Amino acid sequence: MAATMSDVARRAGVSVKTVSNVINGHPYIRASTRRRVEEAIRELDYRVNISARNLRSGRSGTIALAIPELTQPYFAELAQAVIDVAATVDLTVFVETTGGDVDRELAIVSGRREVFTDGLIFSPQGIGPDDASAITPTVPTVLLGERIFHSSLDHVTMAxxxxxxxxxxxxxxxxxxxxxxxxxxxxxxxxxxxxxxxxxxxxxxxxxxxxxxxxxxxxxxxxxxxxxxxxxxxxxxxxxxxxxxxxxxxxxxxxxxxxxxxxxxxxxxxxxxxxxxxxxxxxxxxxxxxxxxxGRREIAGLAVDLLHRRLSGQREDEEHEEVVASFRxxxxxxxxx
Amino acid sequence: MAATMSDVARRAGVSVKTVSNVINGHPYIRASTRRRVEEAIRELDYRVNISARNLRSGRSGTIALAIPELTQPYFAELAQAVIDVAATVDLTVFVETTGGDVDRELAIVSGRREVFTDGLIFSPQGIGPDDASAITPTVPTVLLGERIFHSSLDHVTMAxxxxxxxxxxxxxxxxxxxxxxxxxxxxxxxxxxxxxxxxxxxxxxxxxxxxxxxxxxxxxxxxxxxxxxxxxxxxxxxxxxxxxxxxxxxxxxxxxxxxxxxxxxxxxxxxxxxxxxxxxxxxxxxxxxxxxxxGRREIAGLAVDLLHRRLSGQREDEEHEEVVASFRxxxxxxxxx
DNA sequence: CTGAAAGCGCTTACAG
DNA sequence: CTGAAAGCGCTTACAG
Missing domain, CATH: 3.40.50.2300 (Response regulator)
Incomplete structure (x- = not known):
């Protein structure tokens, strides 16, 4: 049986809250307390249960990137760029491939998904302007490319x-x-x-x-x-x-x-x-x-930035941007x- | 506020358990009950909370694939192959890139990860045989390639x-x-x-x-x-x-x-x-x-199969296989x- | 075939 | 700076 936070708390002689504070880098913890907690974590080989954290906090620290397929170098390179940029703002990227399939794309963009993420960057291929009304995202979403325009979503395009x-x-x-x-x-x-x-x-x-x-x-x-x-x-x-x-x-x-x-x-x-x-x-x-x-790198940067600013509360819900990357x-x- | 399962249950006039049964495709549900539940789901635009499901069930239906980077076509193609094969056994793949970085690889392979997955397919690049002792996986793991051998892990290699x-x-x-x-x-x-x-x-x-x-x-x-x-x-x-x-x-x-x-x-x-x-x-x-x-396709198939059989209880914990893909x-x- | 209750393991207010 | 309690939203036995 894996150790839980309360096991750690008991061993360190502190409350669960304190263990949580230590793990999440909360400041203002007495150095001696921190040390005791960290030691207990080591001794018990404790690891945070991600599901419990996500459930309670309502966040995952993860965003999805939906692209047609990784075997197309353009998308593989885009995916790597998004992963790299997202890491700089502590976001983990879940890459989802659609094969350009309309049903899979609609499922993704209407929240019928298998993985819990805080946001979505979506590069549509199968669906077109006619499907715009079927787009009912459940998380902040940034559209990539020119296939679809949607007045209430952020959008990154190229010239x-x-x-x-x-x-x-x-x-x-x-x-x-x-x-x-x-x-x-x-x-x-x-x-x-x-x-x-x-x-x-x-x-x-x-x-x-x-x-x-x-x-x-x-x-x-x-x-x-x-x-x-x-x-x-x-x-x-x-x-x-x-x-x-x-x-x-x-x-x-x-x-x-x-x-x-x-x-x-x-x-x-x-x-x-x-x-x-x-x-x-x-x-x-x-x-x-x-x-x-x-401007693949720039596209990745713009998309992640739009999402990150929204997720961190720096942008209003009603605010939607359309930005164009520069080419060469x-x-x-x-x-x- | 998003609807929960008990909202659906209340609206459909059934218990939460019944809603859960309908959603998870449990058999033996009266057709009329099923219909009522499905209608309530539609009316409330209900979506399952993945975190809650994962926490309670202890499973995620997700496996991680850790590779050096997607900009290398070999790995991009391998990733797509793993995604495709995994989908056939209802597993979702979380692609993680390490950049071949030793610390990141060690973090992944010792369970210090940001996403909850049921298993791991790992293609090491930075770490070598000397790091084998640092490999302390917290989930069933399949190693790819020749860099590391580990007697208590499954392994897929090529000739x-x-x-x-x-x-x-x-x-x-x-x-x-x-x-x-x-x-x-x-x-x-x-x-x-x-x-x-x-x-x-x-x-x-x-x-x-x-x-x-x-x-x-x-x-x-x-x-x-x-x-x-x-x-x-x-x-x-x-x-x-x-x-x-x-x-x-x-x-x-x-x-x-x-x-x-x-x-x-x-x-x-x-x-x-x-x-x-x-x-x-x-x-x-x-x-x-x-x-x-x-035999990239075969490697992907073998790796996913090893993991899937273990996750579905078809293989014992102590059992470890090493398989070699065929080349041409x-x-x-x-x-x- | 369906229900009522417990509990997965965290984080979040609320106190002090 | 730290504690005690509540509760996120599901699934899992246990009943019947």
């Missing part, structure tokens, strides 16, 4: 449009004239990262005074390397001329890179390639991949002039 | 030696004679993946009757792409002749690939490269990377003959 604009402007500035826009379908009705990045990319064409061949706007079935590779391979096979590819995430861009190289194209000499996310994969691919850095285009080998 | 042997045998069989062994130092005293893979690689040389130039055994400062790239670049700069590289993980191999390509070497024509881990990065690099698949060499472009 999708401006960032995509800069990437395509860069490609056009290096002399490319037929830049494939790989990601969103031209008629995608959803307000999300894809359509926003597409809009920014289109604007770059317009601003450079270059006509965009509509056949260069292509949407793979998903934003994965496999799909990126297949889509670009298909373009090559049908003899479509192009001299650059803007992948709307790094996975697509890396898939494109692979299709190009395996078909004998040289990158960047024959075709330039740029991506979006600036994952570690972009930095280490061959050639290294030019990519938009969406990382130019690398894949788009050399 | 490091045989797998490395097969990879190097493959390189030698395609005619390469000077295979760089990139990873472990020849005099590394630690019993871990590195020394074991080195031993298997050496044996491959011996079995093929090829002499191993000791200068081809090189240890980067860490098993990262950066370090792999720097180490191979240094070899190239000092004019060391070699016609293949066996990276003891994919990160090292991909770093080597990059150093080779950026210095004008062709892969696999001039230098062949093989890795270990078979991460998604290996499949998608250019050229695609031959790599040992250590995935041959790809980077080692074409």
């Amino acid at each position: 999708n449009e401006a960032a995509a604009n800069e990437a395509v402007t860069h490609l056009l500035a290096t002399g490319r004239r037929r830049v494939v826009l790989l990601g969103a379908a031209p008629d995608d009705p959803v307000v999300g990262a894809g359509p926003l990045r597409l809009r920014g990319a289109r604007a770059a064409y317009a601003e450079a005074g270059v006509d965009l061949d509509p056949r260069l706007v292509v949407a793979p079935r998903e934003w994965s390397r496999d799909a990126g590779e297949a889509t670009v391979r298909a373009l090559l096979e049908q003899g479509m001329p192009f001299d650059a590819v803007f992948g709307m995430n790094d996975a697509l861009a890396l898939g494109a890179l692979r299709a190009l190289v395996s078909s004998g194209r040289r990158v960047p000499e024959d075709v330039a390639v740029a991506g979006f996310d600036n994952t570690l994969d972009a930095r280490f691919s061959t050639p290294s991949l030019t990519s938009v850095d969406p 285009l990382e130019v690398r080998e894949s788009t050399a002039a | 490091n030696e045989a797998a490395a042997n097969e990879a190097v045998t493959h390189l030698l069989a395609t005619g390469r004679r000077r295979v760089v062994l990139l990873g472990a130092a020849p005099d590394d005293p630690v019993v871990g993946a590195g020394p074991l893979r080195l031993r298997g690689a050496r044996a491959a040389y011996a079995e093929a009757g090829v002499d191993l130039d000791p200068r081809l055994v090189v240890a980067p400062r860490e098993w990262s792409r950066d370090a792999g790239e720097a180490t191979v670049r240094a070899l190239l700069e000092q004019g060391m002749p070699f016609d293949a590289v066996f990276g003891m993980n994919d990160a090292l191999a991909l770093g080597a690939l990059r150093a080779l390509v950026s210095s004008g070497r062709r892969v696999p024509e001039d230098v062949a490269v093989a890795g270990f881990d078979n991460t998604l990065d290996a499949r998608f690099s250019t050229p695609s990377l031959t790599s040992v698949d250590p 060499l995935e041959v790809r472009e980077s080692t074409a003959a």
Whole structure:
């Protein structure tokens, strides 16, 4: 049987309250008392029962991060960033993966969850604007990304449009004239990262005074390397001329890179390639991949800060913020002039 | 104020016990009773208090997975695999990252943790055999990997030696004679993946009757792409002749690939490269990377199964197993003959 | 099939 | 600075 706080109290000859004070770093405890308690803890190999603490205090010191899946480097890196930032304000992160499944996402965002957390950072993928009304969070929640907007939740976004604009402007500035826009379908009705990045990319064409061949706007079935590779391979096979590819995430861009190289194209000499996310994969691919850095660290920092300030009572319940992280285009080998 | 179980009971006109039975899927409840309870739950928007449940039952339905960091694809993919497998037996996974830090690892493995879980799957990186005595788990624990052995814990390992042997045998069989062994130092005293893979690689040389130039055994400062790239670049700069590289993980191999390509070497024509881990990065690099698949899915399955069987009382406390996952060499472009 | 009571192990006011 | 008591919201035997 594990020792309880009252076992410790009895052994140290103090009350349970005093043991609790010592454990929770309460100040103003006589040094001798503290020493006696700590000794009793050691002797009994006592450990706090987290469930009891959580039940009584109504808090857990834990926040959840819900993302589609850890096998996508963007999300793995985001998760690590959130974990690291949260640790600086003594919050533990529970990473939950949804697989982008609508039901799982709805369950998470409406409080039907298996783990008790004080807050939630949620990056939706399956649910869309139509599901906004089904969002009935039971804990303070910060939304990530552009899929959903909800007037009574905090929100951290990235500058999708401006960032995509800069990437395509860069490609056009290096002399490319037929830049494939790989990601969103031209008629995608959803307000999300894809359509926003597409809009920014289109604007770059317009601003450079270059006509965009509509056949260069292509949407793979998903934003994965496999799909990126297949889509670009298909373009090559049908003899479509192009001299650059803007992948709307790094996975697509890396898939494109692979299709190009395996078909004998040289990158960047024959075709330039740029991506979006600036994952570690972009930095280490061959050639290294030019990519938009969406400020992952900053996104993590902003999201945790919004939650932490609310949890610690520094923000009012009715107050809701929307913040935008700043981006930067990382130019690398894949788009050399 | 959130509704409690007794609010629901009052509204449904039943006892708290009956509400509990309905929520926990207890059989033998009159259909009409169940319906009334479910309606009351809906009306009151009642949600179970997880802390209270955990405290009373002494269980959480949650297991922890402690890994060094999510930014390493091997671990991100392992984490996703563990999450997926655990879900099939109704266990939720709490991913904890240690950064390979000795103190954090010791804290986790001796029960000083912030979250209440029923079990632990632990992949140590910082602590070594000398710390084995400091391992005093408070919950059933499964160790992963070769860094530590502990007679009273379950253990899942991979066939490091045989797998490395097969990879190097493959390189030698395609005619390469000077295979760089990139990873472990020849005099590394630690019993871990590195020394074991080195031993298997050496044996491959011996079995093929090829002499191993000791200068081809090189240890980067860490098993990262950066370090792999720097180490191979240094070899190239000092004019060391070699016609293949066996990276003891994919990160090292991909770093080597990059150093080779950026210095004008062709892969696999001039230098062949093989890795270990078979991460998604290996499949998608250019050229695609031959790599040992250590059976990540199987490792996740075995670890969760060991834990689940113990938690569900199907295994005795004194019983401890050590299981080895099976591997397979995935041959790809980077080692074409 | 359902109820009444006890109790899991903490923290939180309330005192002094 | 420390104590005694209450109570967080469930599940678990024990009855019937």
